Amino acid sequence: MNSSPRVRFAPSPTGYFHVGGARTALYNWLIARKSGGKFILRIEDTDEARNGEEWVDGIISALSWLGIDWDEGPYRQSERSELYSKAVNRLIEERKAYWCDCKREEIDVRAKERGGPPGYDGHCRNLNKPKSPGSALRFAISRPGSTTVNDVVRGEVVFDHANLEDFIIVKSNGSPLFVLANVVDDINMKITHILRAEEHLPTTPKAILLFKALGVEELPVFAHVPVLVNAKRQKLSKRRDRVAVEDYRDLGYLAPAMVNYLALLGWSPGDDREFLTLDELIELFDLEKVNHSPAFFDEQKMQHFNGVYIRNLSDEEFVNYCYPFLEKCDWWTASDDQLYVFRAISPLVKERVSLLGEVPVMVEFLFTEDLRLPEDLVEQVLRKDAKAASILADIRSIYETIAQFSHDELNQATRNYCESIDTPLRKVQAPIRVALTGSKVGPPLFESIELLGRETTLNRLEKALQLINSR
RNA sequence: GGCCCCAUCGUCUAGAGGCCUAGGACACUACCCUCUCAAGGUAGAGACACGGGUUCGAAUCCCGUUGGGGCUGCCA
Numbered sequence: 001m002n003s004s005p006r007v008r009f010a011p012s013p014t015g016y017f018h019v020g021g022a023r024t025a026l027y028n029w030l031i032a033r034k035s036g037g038k039f040i041l042r043i044e045d046t047d048e049a050r051n052g053e054e055w056v057d058g059i060i061s062a063l064s065w066l067g068i069d070w071d072e073g074p075y076r077q078s079e080r081s082e083l084y085s086k087a088v089n090r091l092i093e094e095r096k097a098y099w100c101d102c103k104r105e106e107i108d109v110r111a112k113e114r115g116g117p118p119g120y121d122g123h124c125r126n127l128n129k130p131k132s133p134g135s136a137l138r139f140a141i142s143r144p145g146s147t148t149v150n151d152v153v154r155g156e157v158v159f160d161h162a163n164l165e166d167f168i169i170v171k172s173n174g175s176p177l178f179v180l181a182n183v184v185d186d187i188n189m190k191i192t193h194i195l196r197a198e199e200h201l202p203t204t205p206k207a208i209l210l211f212k213a214l215g216v217e218e219l220p221v222f223a224h225v226p227v228l229v230n231a232k233r234q235k236l237s238k239r240r241d242r243v244a245v246e247d248y249r250d251l252g253y254l255a256p257a258m259v260n261y262l263a264l265l266g267w268s269p270g271d272d273r274e275f276l277t278l279d280e281l282i283e284l285f286d287l288e289k290v291n292h293s294p295a296f297f298d299e300q301k302m303q304h305f306n307g308v309y310i311r312n313l314s315d316e317e318f319v320n321y322c323y324p325f326l327e328k329c330d331w332w333t334a335s336d337d338q339l340y341v342f343r344a345i346s347p348l349v350k351e352r353v354s355l356l357g358e359v360p361v362m363v364e365f366l367f368t369e370d371l372r373l374p375e376d377l378v379e380q381v382l383r384k385d386a387k388a389a390s391i392l393a394d395i396r397s398i399y400e401t402i403a404q405f406s407h408d409e410l411n412q413a414t415r416n417y418c419e420s421i422d423t424p425l426r427k428v429q430a431p432i433r434v435a436l437t438g439s440k441v442g443p444p445l446f447e448s449i450e451l452l453g454r455e456t457t458l459n460r461l462e463k464a465l466q467l468i469n470s471r
Numbered sequence: 472g473g474c475c476c477c478a479u480c481g482u483c484u485a486g487a488g489g490c491c492u493a494g495g496a497c498a499c500u501a502c503c504c505u506c507u508c509a510a511g512g513u514a515g516a517g518a519c520a521c522g523g524g525u526u527c528g529a530a531u532c533c534c535g536u537u538g539g540g541g542c543u544g545c546c547a
Binding site: 104170177231234266267291295297353354415430432444 | 475485496497
């Protein structure tokens, strides 16, 4: 490997930034950081019709959120057209490219007539046609011949030129096609390692031919990493799969958890370790150890990773990460009182969520004025259980008179009560929990009751009793 | 169709000819712990796609088959 590699991530702003792109960016970034090289961000926006400025913002904010920073850029191909025309002029002068005004239909008809593979037949190659309004520039591929791609992860891949058509490098509207812009920029930016998704492998011989035609003697190192696939094992696409990085952020994933998980799709440190810090990733990542086969993007496993990362947060960090999610709730006022209560319950919540987005629903009962009990739970836990009414009534009078409204005392008093009626606590807690929190699951009960306070607790018990009797 | 890539539990993977009775993780099942739910602990089920070679010996090397994927655009 070159002593100071220059790598680039070159997304096109044509849709949400998805996790596959994030992983490619990450791998590039890891190589740069590992070797003291440079990571360059380049926006490939040569196709005006499909670009959107909002997608550029999305790419930038997603990369920033993930902690993938760049040393140069973002460059934009749309601002570098002089570079491309210079290269184009050179290719034309050296007769390595020619103008072609064949229409797609004509090409298809000719292909059909001659049988065999579809594609352009080189019709205009020796016709010396001048540039005209409808013409596009094609690259003249040497024939016969073959081009070998020397790929770090794939090995040597040979492409026979017989299977390569004279491809277009400049559209009839004058803008360059991505292969051309790509190669010109890679030369100009002195890119040493081209690491991209496997889907680009078939166009690599074209790129190599262009590198050579433009006078490059030492080609960059190529590495094509396997694509990420959906459950049907198709390449992840922003159109059919909902996999935008920002969606995961909004769901409550922690960036380091996502980065950690992404790094492991297609690569492993070679042992059983799975939880790796960024520094460890930088140290251990090795292109030679990248897998060859596509990896399924498994949200379930990523969520598990996220849970582990959340539990590893300090209580204070956890609270801070939760605020944006609380602020989306209409019951959240961020009053001193609410802040106090949330801080108090948060360590118990931290152990119970795997997404930050799960936090509000778990604590809502502590903050809403009038708690609504779901009808099915009222039926199932309160009415169907013959003992529920008496338990709630008894507990209400116990809690009314308890000296210290602390979780220890509540716990003790409740346990004493359980003993007196010869019923296990696990049975007794169910109706209390539903009456007080509106849910069968949640943070530990007595801590919750303490934070609810005596008044609210007694009121809710009373309300639940009325509900039972009101049938 | 043509070209190219790929192939270990359902999933992500370890595996560089003997360390493999194929290891770990997610998910799943059971049990333990337990005030619910999580977390944690223990156990369990679960894979080398198939067929030929090469070799004393193959998950590992070669060939073929099958299967999957990608590309085949005046998209990137």
